[in-house]
Amino acid sequence: DQQVKQNSPSLSVQEGRISILNCDYTNSMFDYFLWYKKYPAEGPTFLISISSIKDKNEDGRFTVFLNKSAKHLSLHIVPSQPGDSAVYFCAAAPLGANSKLTFGKGITLSVRP
């Protein structure tokens, strides 16, 4: 049972435009949500997170939006750059120190120059 779903396996956008990566979850116990970026032959690196008490968190070109009623979150990248081309994983975890992170299958983002 996939508790974190990234239904689109890939996304291609033009450099300078906005990239919108979507993620859905089913577990109401999830309390915070994270996005990771992964380049080939490297481990995932943390990008940005959001707590369930917020609906938006921004860090430079990256913004994560959370819609709790729809159990949906999205990552916006503006403007997109070729270096952003990577696999992006959405993850979620319940409240509690050192709870486990549940990941989606990932979305491959390609930013065209």
Added chain:
Amino acid sequence: DSGVTQTPKHLITATGQRVTLRCSPRSGDLSVYWYQQSLDQGLQFLIQYYNGEERAKGNILERFSAQQFPDLHSELNLSSLELGDSALYFCASRGQGFTEAFFGQGTRLTVV
């Protein structure tokens, strides 16, 4: 550099064999997580240790086992290997007060 070290980076072994993957977490991090990434499967949670004790278990096969030692490093043991065990195995660690986990570079296991 995430501060999480995994060895070896690559491992090629035959079916039926046993291997040990090693993970050194970031300094001071008490939690260690193991994930498996197979083709098109995302990051599958295997097991979590916290300060030497098993904290959570995912879809880990009975042929697989793990432990966390007093110095907090962790080992993932895979035995009776099958072709389908070929995957990337990632270790991550997390510290108190952090929401995010930090990943190592992974071990690519190829079973032939």
